[in-house]
Amino acid sequence: MTARLxxxxxxxxxxxxxxxxxxxxxxxxxxFLTLLGPSGSGKTTLLQILAGLVEPSGGRLLINGKDATHAAAGDRGIGMVFQSYALFPHLSVWENIAYPLRMRKMDKAAMASAVKDALEMVQMGSYAHRLPRELSGGQQQRIALARCFVYKPSVILLDEPLGALDKKLREHMQSEIRSLHKDLGATFIYVTHDQEEALNLSDRICLMNQSKIEQIGTPQDLYDKPATAFSAQFIGYSNLLSGRVEKHAGDDNIRLCNARFSVPIHVPEHVPVHSLLPLDKTPGADDISLVIRPEEARLSSVDDAYVKGTVREVVFAGSDFRVLVDIGEKQPFLLRCGRRDAPAPGDTVGVTWNPAHTAVVTC
Structure with a gap:
């Protein structure tokens, strides 16, 4: 696929x-690429460099294969939806949305039709003649979205555009943004710190941490195959069991071992071979972590368990229960179980999982 940027x-x-x-x-x-990460991870700075709002200290930016590192923002052919709305306070909702079309000298009939469609998209048709100060924060954000989408730029940058919306409207707008992306065929670059939003919207996620890219891939790749402990913990919830890899003579099983347990593991291709200790090497400090998602674990008898512990807490979550089990690690082990199978706090339980449905990351 051709690189747009x-x-x-x-x-x-x-x-x-x-x-x-x-x-x-x-x-x-x-x-649809999402820049995901905590505050201060560099995602907004990267977006602003792409938009031409921040001058880079070094490196190059190519747009459609041409150097645009120092091109003016207005010459890049990029639309942007700001987190702060950036609406014109003296213009009505209709006039705010129509503004980019006026600048492009669109004829009045086509402009009126395009603005009407944009207002319907964000469910704001009855607010066309109001001023921005007469709208709530969520309503202003919807107008900012409509103003960007109305002229259908080939690249659209969105800086946490749904942050001011309530849950129901946020979910509606996510659906609208997905549909718009499909209909426009444009390249979307979307900044958020919301993991669920990133998983729902993205073709790929660029996870950022401490001013650099931590991992990039499809939502399923980042969830199922985290490359680092940070990736595993930031995307969804993960149980991390730290230890060292051991494979002993006469035993075909590769195991993760520490002072409290020894459990079988499946070593995926992305884990460097040097993480596997030679058979004649003296075991050293913990060098990897096993990643087990809560939905992949299940309660078992203590005798059949990979790990065992004491139930700390049982939380009702509607369709199931979330169970926290103290197994001697820094964090309790979290798993989900059916409403009929939930243990009681204080019970001694075993926990098991399918080794093939786990991931391995270096410490």
């Missing part, structure tokens, strides 16, 4: 502070 060692420094480390990223033509 590409950064080559692009970076941003403010004196001694690194806002974005040298970053290489290709954004494919027509894809």
């Amino acid at each position: 590409q950064t080559i060692a692009i970076s941003k420094h403010y004196d001694s502070v690194t806002a974005l480390s040298a970053t290489d990223l290709e954004v494919r033509d027509g894809e």
Whole structure:
């Protein structure tokens, strides 16, 4: 797939502070890429560099294969939806949405039709003649979305555009954004710190941490095959069991071992071979962690368990119960069980899982 945008060692420094480390990223033509990460991870800085709002300290930006590192924001052919709305306070809702079409000298009939469609998309048709100050924060955000989408740019940057919306409207707008992406065929680059939103919307997720890319891949790849402990913990909830890999003579099983347990593991291809200790090597410190998602674990008898412990808490979650089990690690082990199978706090239980449905990350 053709790269619509590409950064080559692009970076941003403010004196001694690194806002974005040298970053290489290709954004494919027509894809929905989400920049996900905690506050301060560099995702918004990267988005602002792509938009032309921040001058990079180093590196290059290519748009459609052409150098656009120092191109003016208005010359990049990119639309942007700001977290702060950036509506014109003296213009009505209708006039705010129509503004980019006026700048492109669209005829009045086509403009009126396009604005009407954009207002219907964000469920704001009855607010066309109001001023921004007469709208709630969520309503202003919907107008900001409509103003960007109305002129159908080929690349659209969205900086946490749904942050001000309530849950029901947020879910509706996620559906609308997915439909718009499909209908427009545009390249969307979307910034959020909401994991669920990223999983729902994205073709690929670029997970960022400490001013650099931690991992990039499809939502399923990041969830099922985290490359680092940070990835495993940031995308959904993960149980991490730390230990060392052992494979002994006469035993075909590879196991994760520490002072409290020895459990079979499936070593995926992305784990470096050097994580596997030679048979004649003296076991050293913990060097990997086993990642087990709560939905992959299940309660078992103590005799058949990989790990065992005491139930700390049982939380009702509607369709199931969430069970926290103290197994001697820093964090309790979280798993889900059916409403009829829930144990009681204080019970001694076993926990097991399918080794093939786990991931391994280096410590």
